Amino acid sequence: MIIMQFDFALTNVPEPPALRQVLNLSNPPSVKNAEPVWKVLIYDQCGQDIISPLLSVKDLRELGITLHLLITAERDPVPDVAAVYLVQPTEENVRLIARDMELHLYDSLYLNFISPVSRQRLEDLAKAAILSDSTHYVKKVYDQYLNFITLEEDLFMLKHHDQESLSYYALNRGVVKDTEMEEIIDSIVDSLFSVLVTLDLKTQGTVPIIRSPPGNAAEMVAEKLDKKLRENLRDSRSSLFTSDSLHSGQFSFQRPLLVILDRNVDLATPLHHTWTYQALSHDVLDLRLNRITLSPRIYDLNPADKFWVQHKGSPFPLVAEAVQEELESYRSSEEEVKRLRSSMGLDGDNADEAVALVSDSTNKLTSAVSSLPELLEKKRLIDLHTTLATAVLDQIKARKLDVFFEVEEKILSKTTLDKSLMDMLVDPKAGTPADKMRLFLIYFLCGPNMSDSEVDSYLAAISEECKQYLPSIHYLRRWKSYCKMALSSNQYQGGGTRTVNMFSKLMSHGSQFVMEGVKNLVIKKHNLPITRIVDALMELKSLQEVEDYRYLDPKVFHRGTDMSRTPFQDALVFVVGGGNYIEYQNLADYSKGKQIVYGCTHLMTAIDFLNQIIKHLSLTPQDVSVQ
Numbered sequence: 001m002i003i004m005q006f007d008f009a010l011t012n013v014p015e016p017p018a019l020r021q022v023l024n025l026s027n028p029p030s031v032k033n034a035e036p037v038w039k040v041l042i043y044d045q046c047g048q049d050i051i052s053p054l055l056s057v058k059d060l061r062e063l064g065i066t067l068h069l070l071i072t073a074e075r076d077p078v079p080d081v082a083a084v085y086l087v088q089p090t091e092e093n094v095r096l097i098a099r100d101m102e103l104h105l106y107d108s109l110y111l112n113f114i115s116p117v118s119r120q121r122l123e124d125l126a127k128a129a130i131l132s133d134s135t136h137y138v139k140k141v142y143d144q145y146l147n148f149i150t151l152e153e154d155l156f157m158l159k160h161h162d163q164e165s166l167s168y169y170a171l172n173r174g175v176v177k178d179t180e181m182e183e184i185i186d187s188i189v190d191s192l193f194s195v196l197v198t199l200d201l202k203t204q205g206t207v208p209i210i211r212s213p214p215g216n217a218a219e220m221v222a223e224k225l226d227k228k229l230r231e232n233l234r235d236s237r238s239s240l241f242t243s244d245s246l247h248s249g250q251f252s253f254q255r256p257l258l259v260i261l262d263r264n265v266d267l268a269t270p271l272h273h274t275w276t277y278q279a280l281s282h283d284v285l286d287l288r289l290n291r292i293t294l295s296p297r298i299y300d301l302n303p304a305d306k307f308w309v310q311h312k313g314s315p316f317p318l319v320a321e322a323v324q325e326e327l328e329s330y331r332s333s334e335e336e337v338k339r340l341r342s343s344m345g346l347d348g349d350n351a352d353e354a355v356a357l358v359s360d361s362t363n364k365l366t367s368a369v370s371s372l373p374e375l376l377e378k379k380r381l382i383d384l385h386t387t388l389a390t391a392v393l394d395q396i397k398a399r400k401l402d403v404f405f406e407v408e409e410k411i412l413s414k415t416t417l418d419k420s421l422m423d424m425l426v427d428p429k430a431g432t433p434a435d436k437m438r439l440f441l442i443y444f445l446c447g448p449n450m451s452d453s454e455v456d457s458y459l460a461a462i463s464e465e466c467k468q469y470l471p472s473i474h475y476l477r478r479w480k481s482y483c484k485m486a487l488s489s490n491q492y493q494g495g496g497t498r499t500v501n502m503f504s505k506l507m508s509h510g511s512q513f514v515m516e517g518v519k520n521l522v523i524k525k526h527n528l529p530i531t532r533i534v535d536a537l538m539e540l541k542s543l544q545e546v547e548d549y550r551y552l553d554p555k556v557f558h559r560g561t562d563m564s565r566t567p568f569q570d571a572l573v574f575v576v577g578g579g580n581y582i583e584y585q586n587l588a589d590y591s592k593g594k595q596i597v598y599g600c601t602h603l604m605t606a607i608d609f610l611n612q613i614i615k616h617l618s619l620t621p622q623d624v625s626v627q
Helices: 019-023 045-051 057-062 091-103 119-131 168-172 178-198 217-234 277-284 306-311 316-343 348-355 360-370 372-399 401-412 421-426 433-446 452-462 467-482 529-538 581-590 606-618
Strands: 010-012 039-043 065-070 078-087 106-113 138-143 149-152 155-157 209-212 257-262 291-294 297-300 497-499 521-523 550-552 570-576 595-600
Touching: 019 078, 039 045, 045 078, 045 149, 057 065, 065 078, 078 091, 091 106, 091 119, 119 138, 168 178, 168 606, 178 217, 178 570, 209 217, 217 257, 217 550, 217 570, 257 529, 277 316, 277 372, 277 581, 291 372, 297 372, 306 316, 306 372, 316 372, 372 401, 401 421, 401 433, 401 497, 401 521, 421 433, 421 452, 433 452, 433 467, 433 606, 452 467, 467 606, 529 570, 529 581, 581 595
Parallel strands: 010 138, 039 065, 039 078, 078 106, 106 138, 155 595, 209 257, 257 570, 570 595
Antiparallel strands: 149 155, 209 550, 291 297, 497 521
């Protein structure tokens, strides 16, 4: 291979290092407080999306990253400094790297390709290095298998920018060409393969057993991923799954389960109004890549934020109470510091004289002062979540989101509504046109069967107000009519809400959150359709919806052979065509005692999904992709 003539060679990484290790020149992270090696970080849009939810500017500085820029940006030479690249192996990126070598912008280059680089692109890079006499600048070239975005320890998606290429519409439009669909499926498979290579489950490095429904994009992904895993396992010397090979003759009883599902398995949940902090933030504040923008400020929500970690899955009223309690606790700590200073005479002109008179009180003050950094960080988080919770509360009040959520929960749980659906839809004070259309679509999909004339009467009532969203019902009418498997009446079991006494602490004088007019709804525990499917597959339960699911084991020669006899403890659930925080939280609530990772092609808000459905207006009924 021509590349071997030079000072660098492609390095496959069986168990890719953490992102911090990649940014540390692929060495283990430095010892804490050690002097970092200063370097420049160059990324493309995909690399930026991967880094953004995981590392702040402060984190990058601690890793020695003094400058970070897009590869397409105009960049000045930075001599005597190493450059770390995190980019996709595209023709354009290879050309830009070659230009950087020619201009001798950096002292040394560490090239990290997000997904495996082809031999042709690698040879193009080598030729460019020869022509510019730059081979000695390139120290390492890595295939990193990082082609996905990690948002939480148990949550990932494949794309943020250019997510339209993997959207529900892209996968289900009737006019898609076979070559276009192949390209989409290959992109999903390559990213899922990267996820499996880097998966941090207890069974890391173990090939999963794959289950998927037949007859849709999810099955196509499952088939191709199964083939890709088999090919990698064929040669144990180069396999990226170090603990597995086809020749080992051993089958682990604790192998993980990979459940690949199609968005068509549940079209109601993506439209559902929600009541938990994280899902509400995504729905009404447009949470993207763990970041919320409330002009002019940007708020980061990451694992270091203990309040966010503890309360992101809580119903909003509990979050509001928790913010208030944190604020009162902070004020109490602040008052204690002030009281100590005052009692020691450290206020005013007598401070110097008082210092000579204090003894044991000094220790108390020293202890209090030493906790100031922690106290200031606590105050910062309180201010952050006060701002976000207030913004969410404003939306709840303005749009009556608590009422929409309660009504939708009653529809999903087959509970009688307190007032007619028509009354809510024509109420000028209730919600936005999008809120009303979401409610109606959920009733249409999950409520009692309606005749065409009933549907038309509802549409006539909202036609003027919800004009821009009417195409969505036209698509779903066709989808429901041509669906091979009608939505089962027991698809949404349990659920609903109950209203408890008004907020105990939030009605007090001086509270940050005045909750009058907002219902204090407590969610009843229930499993959404995807959680019910995952439960049946993990626990080997009998469930009609999963009876015809494909069983693919990349380690077994004969496909379709069901070797599983023991319930699974670890699972990865992946939704083709878009996911949401509602399903993620429902799986997290279910997974007590298990380890379940939720992933999707992209995370979409209800408005995103509405717009995807509206795009289908131009399709004919036979073009509609069905389950």
